[in-house]
Amino acid sequence: MKKLLYTFVSACLLGLCSIENLQAQGGLFKTEEPLAIELNFSIKQLRSDTNDSTYIDSKMIYEVSPGKTDTLDIEIRTRGNFRLENCFYPPMRIRIKKEDVENTLFKGDRSIKLVLPCSKSKTADNFLGKEYLSYKLYEEVTQYYFQTRPLRVKLTNTDDKKGEVVELLGFFIEDDDEVADRFDGEILDGKKIIPTLMEDTATVRHDFFQMMIGNTDWSGLFQHNQKVMKLDEKTVIPLAYDFDMTGLVNPPYAQVNSAVGIEKVTDRVYRGFCRDPALMQTIRQEFLAKEATIFKTVDEYKQYFSEADLKTVNTFLKDYFDLLKSDKLFQQKILDSCRKNEAAQSF
Incomplete structure (x- = not known):
């Protein structure tokens, strides 16, 4: 992450860190500033109609600059095990079509994991915040990690008859394959x-x-909450999450x-x-x-x-x-x- 921040700061010093330039470069994980997004979907439908290979269609509004937003067509599905069964807000994966991410913040990161608080309680954000902190601490002890980006989420659950918008803390997690690409490696799934x-x-x-x-x-x-990445013919390393x-x-x-x-x-x-x-x-x-x-x-x-x-x-x-x-x-x-x-x- 320090290398990414150095690149970002260097670009700013050269006058190249505008929103437009970040979008063209695929800047989702190039800054740690919380990204504001808005989501609108049925949590019941998400649970009933999706699995590891089936998505539902939705849209995501995201902030490109103060007071300016853009909208992307997205697909969402549930993922995970324990939190999927025990939390009100299930862990999710968001997928965006390749042609839709060109010249946007999401170029190069069109498949990302979304983590939200487990429950609707007033203290749920605190636990989410400490989980996000854990990822940042991991960056301090190893070079092999998943990049993350904090989020300020406005979520409308269409199951709610009142149509209330809830504001949540969340974060995106880099896709497995994108981590592997950063290191010229390969994720050894299922082995x-x-x-x-x-x-x-x-x-x-x-x-x-x-x-x-x-x-x-x-x-x-058993690759439980850990991926294994192959760096070369003789070297495999753990990727924790x-x-x-x-x-x-x-x-x-x-x-x-x-x-x-x-x-x-x-x-x-x-x-x-x-x-x-x-x-x-x-x-x-x-x-x-x-x-x-x-x-x-x-x-x-x-x-x-x-x-x-x-x-x-x-x-x-x-x-x-x-x-x-x-x-x-x-x-x-x-x-x-x-x-x-x-x-x-x-x-």
Whole structure:
């Protein structure tokens, strides 16, 4: 993301950062300014008439400059599992025809994931904001990540007889294939890759991060909330996503797998496999060196959640860095607790 921001700032200094230029370049993820969009559809129809291959037609109005909007014909479908079944606002995928995105903000990003709050409660945006923060924190520890863009969403659910417009926080997530294109890689969908065969440095960084945010809701082998990207013939790396069921976010619907051995998502456990202890010590030092950056990032995105949540997030992250600073706790909670190779074919 820092590289994207540098490119954006450089363009501005050259007088090339107008809305029109950003649109021509495909600028959806070139800035972190919240994008205002408007959507109008039936949530009931979305649930009943769509699946992984079936979409419904709709339109999206988006802001191209202050006071100026444009409209795109779009297709929408549901996606996901847990939130699809348990949330009022299901996770969605938006698809735009190739000919419609030319010279728009969405050029190069015509298939994108849309994340909205789970419920209609007044505090739902706070949990969404902390989930968005998790993606930004991940950018600080690895070069392999999904780009995101925050949204200010005006949504009209046509099932509502009053026709009320609700205003929600949301964000777009880059499509899998677009991530692969950025790295000249390939997403290995549907293939079971034993985690110990993944590139060790990128994988250990991923595993340390998942422990940092308190996430156990992932599996490399079964590609649960994780994609696997092939960089070359011998190198595959993890791509993490879907950070809602974490201790950092701690939503009301959070659950933990009983097999993991913790009672609640705010209990940390290291779920990575054992690697060379020297490498794990190296990644430990990497994270400790980024402690100030991590807390600075939290401060940069605090607008997306409450003051109380800010304090909770900072405390939760501080506990992790305290663990890393303690030789005793690091040995006990990570080096002695990492998963052994014989467990490599289990969840």
